[in-house]
Amino acid sequence: MKQMSKPVYLTAGYNTLFLGSGRNEFHPKKPRPGIGHYITEAGKGALEQIKDPQQIDEGVISNFMAARFNRQGNLAAFIPAIHPALLYKPCSRVEGACGSGGLGVFSAVKSVLSGTADSVLAIGVEVQNSVKAVYGADFLAGAGYYEGERKNGHAHFFPDKFSARAGACFAKYGQEPVRTAMARWYEQAIMNARRNPKAQEYHNTTGDLFAVGMTPPNPRVFVEHLNVFDCSKVTDGASAVIAASAEGLKKLGLTPADAVEVVGYGIAVDDITRPPEDQTRLATTQKAVQKAYRVSGLGPDDIGVLELHDCFTITALLAIEAAGFVKEGEASAFIAEGNSHFDGLLPTNATGGLIGFGHPTGGTGVRQAVDLWQQLTGKAGDCQVAIKSAKPYAMMINMGGNDKTVAVFIFRRAQA
Amino acid sequence: MTLNERLTNVAVLGAAGKMGSGIALLLANEMTLQKLLPENRGKRYELNLIDINPQMLEGLLRYLKTQAVKMAEKNIVGLRELYRERGDLVENQEIIQQFIDDLNVSLRPSADLNSAGNARMVFEAIVENADVKVGVLKKLNELCAKDTLFFTNTSSIPIGYLNENAGLKGRIIGYHFYNPPAVQKLVELISPEGVLPELKETGLELGKRLRKIIIPANDKAGFIGNGHFMRDGLHAISQLDVLQKEASHIQSIYIMNRISQDFLIRPMGIFQLIDYVGVDVFQSILKTMQPYFPDENLHSKLIDRMVEKKVLGGQNPDGSQKDGFFKYEKNRPVAVYDPEKSAYVSFEEGDWKLKADQWIGNPPTSWVAWKNLLRDPQKDAKLSAYFSSLNSEKSFGARLAMSYLARSKEIGQKLVAEGVAHSADDVNGVLLNGFYHLYGPVNNFV
Numbered sequence: 001m002k003q004m005s006k007p008v009y010l011t012a013g014y015n016t017l018f019l020g021s022g023r024n025e026f027h028p029k030k031p032r033p034g035i036g037h038y039i040t041e042a043g044k045g046a047l048e049q050i051k052d053p054q055q056i057d058e059g060v061i062s063n064f065m066a067a068r069f070n071r072q073g074n075l076a077a078f079i080p081a082i083h084p085a086l087l088y089k090p091c092s093r094v095e096g097a098c099g100s101g102g103l104g105v106f107s108a109v110k111s112v113l114s115g116t117a118d119s120v121l122a123i124g125v126e127v128q129n130s131v132k133a134v135y136g137a138d139f140l141a142g143a144g145y146y147e148g149e150r151k152n153g154h155a156h157f158f159p160d161k162f163s164a165r166a167g168a169c170f171a172k173y174g175q176e177p178v179r180t181a182m183a184r185w186y187e188q189a190i191m192n193a194r195r196n197p198k199a200q201e202y203h204n205t206t207g208d209l210f211a212v213g214m215t216p217p218n219p220r221v222f223v224e225h226l227n228v229f230d231c232s233k234v235t236d237g238a239s240a241v242i243a244a245s246a247e248g249l250k251k252l253g254l255t256p257a258d259a260v261e262v263v264g265y266g267i268a269v270d271d272i273t274r275p276p277e278d279q280t281r282l283a284t285t286q287k288a289v290q291k292a293y294r295v296s297g298l299g300p301d302d303i304g305v306l307e308l309h310d311c312f313t314i315t316a317l318l319a320i321e322a323a324g325f326v327k328e329g330e331a332s333a334f335i336a337e338g339n340s341h342f343d344g345l346l347p348t349n350a351t352g353g354l355i356g357f358g359h360p361t362g363g364t365g366v367r368q369a370v371d372l373w374q375q376l377t378g379k380a381g382d383c384q385v386a387i388k389s390a391k392p393y394a395m396m397i398n399m400g401g402n403d404k405t406v407a408v409f410i411f412r413r414a415q416a
Numbered sequence: 417m418t419l420n421e422r423l424t425n426v427a428v429l430g431a432a433g434k435m436g437s438g439i440a441l442l443l444a445n446e447m448t449l450q451k452l453l454p455e456n457r458g459k460r461y462e463l464n465l466i467d468i469n470p471q472m473l474e475g476l477l478r479y480l481k482t483q484a485v486k487m488a489e490k491n492i493v494g495l496r497e498l499y500r501e502r503g504d505l506v507e508n509q510e511i512i513q514q515f516i517d518d519l520n521v522s523l524r525p526s527a528d529l530n531s532a533g534n535a536r537m538v539f540e541a542i543v544e545n546a547d548v549k550v551g552v553l554k555k556l557n558e559l560c561a562k563d564t565l566f567f568t569n570t571s572s573i574p575i576g577y578l579n580e581n582a583g584l585k586g587r588i589i590g591y592h593f594y595n596p597p598a599v600q601k602l603v604e605l606i607s608p609e610g611v612l613p614e615l616k617e618t619g620l621e622l623g624k625r626l627r628k629i630i631i632p633a634n635d636k637a638g639f640i641g642n643g644h645f646m647r648d649g650l651h652a653i654s655q656l657d658v659l660q661k662e663a664s665h666i667q668s669i670y671i672m673n674r675i676s677q678d679f680l681i682r683p684m685g686i687f688q689l690i691d692y693v694g695v696d697v698f699q700s701i702l703k704t705m706q707p708y709f710p711d712e713n714l715h716s717k718l719i720d721r722m723v724e725k726k727v728l729g730g731q732n733p734d735g736s737q738k739d740g741f742f743k744y745e746k747n748r749p750v751a752v753y754d755p756e757k758s759a760y761v762s763f764e765e766g767d768w769k770l771k772a773d774q775w776i777g778n779p780p781t782s783w784v785a786w787k788n789l790l791r792d793p794q795k796d797a798k799l800s801a802y803f804s805s806l807n808s809e810k811s812f813g814a815r816l817a818m819s820y821l822a823r824s825k826e827i828g829q830k831l832v833a834e835g836v837a838h839s840a841d842d843v844n845g846v847l848l849n850g851f852y853h854l855y856g857p858v859n860n861f862v
Contacts (some may be wrong), residue, residue: 134489138507151506155492211793221493 001266001291008112009259009414010105011246012252013370014045018200018237018358020129035127036068036078036236038360041121043082046240051253053085056242057117061093062104063155064362064400065306068139069130089160096125096269097143098311099400100124101239101365102407106267108243118248124366125238128192133234140229140361143401145272156223161402162312163223168279169314170225173329181332182313183213185355186229188335189310192349193356194344195382200235200358212316213313230313235358249302256414260376263393264296264410272404280329285399288406292395293324296410300324303410304339304391305375306348307368309399310355312331316340316348319397323408347385350375365398365407376413387413417536417563417614419621423447424461427532429552430542431465431525432472434731435569438597439539440465440476441483442626445491448519448847452498461522464535468542470527475733477525483598484519488512533559537618539591541569544700546577547571553582565615567591572638572704575608586610589619592639593628594850595693596735602850608635631845636836637708640846642701643836644857646714647827649698651820652676652686653716666752666761667772669741671816673749674772679779679806679817681786681799683852688749691729691740695722721755776813780805789854799854803861821862828857 016038019026026032027047033041039061047053059079076091096103101124108120128136129211134155141150141157154160169178187209193201206212215227222228244252249259268288277283293299300323308323310316317331325346326334334340340348351357354364372394374380376387399406426443430436444463449462467473475803488495492508496517505511524531529552532538538556542549553566566588568578575590582588590606601739603623607616623630633639638646652672659668662705673685690698699719706714722728729740743760751760763769782802789795803821806814839842844856855861 068703132489134492134512135507135509139510151503152500155496155508219493273566 001295003295004262004264004275005113006107007246007255007414009246009249010241010262010263010369010411011244011249011254011259012049013239013241013373014042014049014402015198015239015370016041016237017198017368018035018249018360019237020200020233020235020358022200022204022233024203026129028132032129032236033127035066035072035075035125037126038127039075039078039123040082040374041258042125042238042240043079043121046121046242047083049254050252053083055248055251056086056089056119056121057248058108058111058120059086059089059091060104060107060111060120060122061091062095062100062122062362062366063093064095064100064126065095065139065142066362068127068142069128069136070124072242075125079121081194084212093361096405096407098309098359098361099398099405100362101367101369102396102398102409103267103405104239104366105243105369105409106265106407107263109262112230112243112248119242119244121240121242121251122362122366122369123238123240124360124361124363127236128234128360129236136234143361143404148273150160158402159223159226159312162314163217163225165276165279165318166225166230166314169317172280173332177332177336178317179214180315181194181335182230183210184335185310185313185316185340186210186213188341189353189356190350192383193352196351196357199352199356200203200233201356202353206408217380223377226312226314232311232354232359235360237358237360237367238361238363239370241366241373256416258377259414260373260394260411261414262409263412264292264294264298264408266291266293266406266408268294270404272401276403282318282322282399282403284322284403284406285319285397285408288408289323289395289397290402292410296393298393298410299401301307301308302391302393303346303395304388305350305372305385305394306346307372307394307396308348308353309364309368309397310349310353311359311399313355315399316353319399320348323395323397342385349384350380365396368396368398369409369411372411378409419618419625420450420456422536422565422618424459424536425452425464425534426462426537426539427464427466427535428539429466429529429532430540432469432476433541434595435597436467436539436541437476437479437595438478438595439470439541439569439593441480441487443539444480444519444523445484445487446625447522448515448579449494449498451518451522461843462524462534463522465523465525466529467525468527468533470660472527473527477523480523481516481520484510484516487598488515529555530559533619533831535560535564537565537567539567539569544570544697544704546570546573546704549573549578550581553578553584553588557583563587565589565612565618567619569593572642572701574637574708575606575611575635579610586612587615588774590613590633590635590639591619592641599848601629602641603625603630604639604641604846604850605630605632605669606635606639607632614727617844629845631842631849632838633842633846634836634838636834637705638701638836640831640837640843641850642705643831644824644827644843645693646698646702646705647852648824649686649690650714650716651827652821653718655719655816655820663772663775664768665756666754667754667768670769671772671776671813673741675776675813675816675820676697677786678783679782679813680820681789683786686748687741691737691742691744692731694728694730695719695728695740696728697730699723718755722753725755725758727753727755734763763845776816779813779817780809787852795854800861807862818862824857825859832858
């Protein structure tokens with residue numbers, strides 16, 4: 001991938017509350033806001049931070065499976081519903097399963113780079129509590145190779161895919177350290193979410209989270225190597241962020257102090273029909289991260305804060321290795337030593353991540369960008385981690401499917 | 417005959433009732449799982465759902481459909497395996513729908529007892545009345561093949577009595593599900609004298625299939641579950657007289673309910689539990705048990721009075737709680753019945769409730785709500801700490817609770833001493849699994 005031909009900034013981020021089981025206000029039988037509500041709330045949340053919505057040149061919306069979860073297509077046309085200033089602006093929808101959000105940010109950044117827009121409103125949304133998880137599993141299976149794999153796949157299609165990865169890691173590195181690190185990851189995710197009022201697990205009051213994380217899997221009703229706490233939950237939520245050029249920032253009435261600069265990006269997509277060569281590696285994630293390092297001229301030692309795609313606890317371990325923070329097989333020890341903690345060497349998923357904050361599938365990539373923008377600009381509230389001057393960079397890894405569609409970005413606080 | 421052979425034709429009597437419908441659901445599910453196995457293809461499966469009330473059979477079918485879908489959703493992992501060869505069924509929803517269709521075609525609702533004629537197993541869950549049960553079982557004994565096995569869901573009538581009077585010659589066993597049968601893990605297995613070994617084995621094997629915890633009890637009226645519950649309830653009622661020297665009737669009911677629920681960390685207060693079971697059912701179980709325990713007074717004037725006034729509790733067809741000792745809103749008590757006024761007095765009316773709460777005081781600070789302890793791995797240690805602090809507490813409520821706990825233990829020990837239960841573990845097992853208690857009555861807390 002090519003170097004950034006000009007500076008592109010992200011600013012004016014906003015996350016809605018992430019709703020689903022675990023939130024006190026959630027009840028499966030009670031009516032809930034629909035997808036349009038989430039899009040509008042997130043969009044308005046971003047627009048309220050700029051001087052003039054008329055200055056937005058373009059819109060992009062990321063979503064995975066509204067056609068099945070909400071029986072809604074043509075999502076681009078929900079963008080003008082956010083604000084009259086957006087009527088008749090060019091808008092599009094991008095989809096790359098759970099990597100949709102990252103692709104949406106990429107699309108917005110590209111429009112700015114290409115010069116067709118000075119500012120682009122990027123929205124990510126998914127509303128998934130419309131069906132029970134047992135039926136949603138089939139919709140989510142669309143992130144895999146449906147025609148080739150669904151029939152013989154597990155009832156809980158994706159948990160089973162990552163259960164196989166966990167099983168392979170147990171076999172290769174020993175079950176005890178890996179299993180323990182997975183439970184520690186769960187514990188960390190919930191502890192972080194408890195600082196984040198918008199997180200799905202904000203109301204979680206469980207005493208011994210590690211013990212819960214160690215719950216033995218029950219393959220009779222779920223999958224072989226994962227318990228339900230190893231999995232991100234079913235979430236409704238949306239996020240929005242604005243990508244802008246230097247000119248664009250001015251027009252929006254913002255300064256670089258309000259923004260982060262995109263210093264690197266890496267997008268990598270693998271053949272969906274091909275099973276993973278090595279279950280203990282996220283090869284596509286590794287490719288995307290390496291591209292982002294190349295574009296930015298940076299390496300793992302420069303990253304001070306990380307957002308990774310922990311759709312399952314095991315994925316967090318593999319992503320830490322794929323991104324080069326440790327060698328293969330060493331993520332368990334890295335986590336066990338507390339390095340990914342809120343106040344650790346590399347604070348990771350400080351707002352809870354997919355397991356703690358929630359995982360509105362197609363929206364997650366945008367949410368990660370919003371959270372890193374908040375961290376780098378000091379707007380993260382109770383979730384704010386210390387950004388050390390030696391490591392001023394933030395990385396996000398957003399993954400679609402079983403390591404198929406991966407978007408990685410590296411940001412730093414914009415220079416005045 | 418193996419259990420699997422027997423499962424091809426089963427009858428449930430009283431199928432539209434509270435217990436019968438749950439038993440029917442479990443059997444319908446298990447029979448359909450059997451039917452889907454490759455070795456059983458082509459075999460006919462029939463579940464005869466018999467109830468004297470034909471109007472209720474429609475409701476039963478609706479209940480079975482809704483609940484069977486929920487069970488299938490939980491069992492989806494296994495169901496995908498069972499339908500693996502069906503290339504046309506890809507999504508979980510398609511598989512669940514097919515399972516429900518396969519289940520429905522085996523259901524034979526009927527108001528005619530004759531339709532049980534070909535059954536190889538009969539589950540009896542009709543009204544808890546010995547004469548009615550004997551009458552129906554006698555008829556079935558004539559109708560059915562001579563090797564048909566009978567499972568009665570009676571919670572109190574000695575099985576030996578039914579066996580003898582219906583002439584079943586050891587082909588009947590007590591198979592006491594707890595309410596609701598689809599959810600509660602416990603089945604009390606009551607083997608009367610002379611029971612056929614095959615029947616006992618079939619009962620145990622079926623219990624495993626249905627993923628139930630089977631606890632054996634001896635054939636003494638009330639068995640373990642009601643043996644404890646009735647005496648526990650009577651203890652609470654006896655305490656009302658003591659309390660009423662200083663408190664009103666409604667205050668006393670409220671206090672004993674709160675003591676048994678909050679202070680003892682049980683899922684429900686005792687009067688709420690009596691309402692749940694039905695005040696009239698409580699009365700009828702006492703009547704059934706009394707002749708077998710001539711040295712005990714298993715009777716309550718208050719219960720008689722409530723029944724006379726038709727304040728009966730029990731559940732509506734949708735599972736919601738009917739009013740009894742308490743009036744319920746969204747299944748939570750909101751008012752207490754005052755038999756003098758023949759009316760409910762709201763928790764909010766006046767300051768009677770506040771005064772009652774002040775009188776008993778609060779449980780010690782180590783108290784944890786029942787639902788929070790349910791899945792707590794430290795449950796036993798926390799309970800132990802709580803009851804030790806309760807024991808040293810001087811408040812009136814704490815003393816009432818400790819004497820309640822002592823009486824409950826005494827009842828449990830008596831069930832073992834009198835040979836109703838084989839062991840204290842069995843008594844505790846019934847309370848833990850059938851009543852959702854967090855600890856057994858035979859404990860070291862008191």
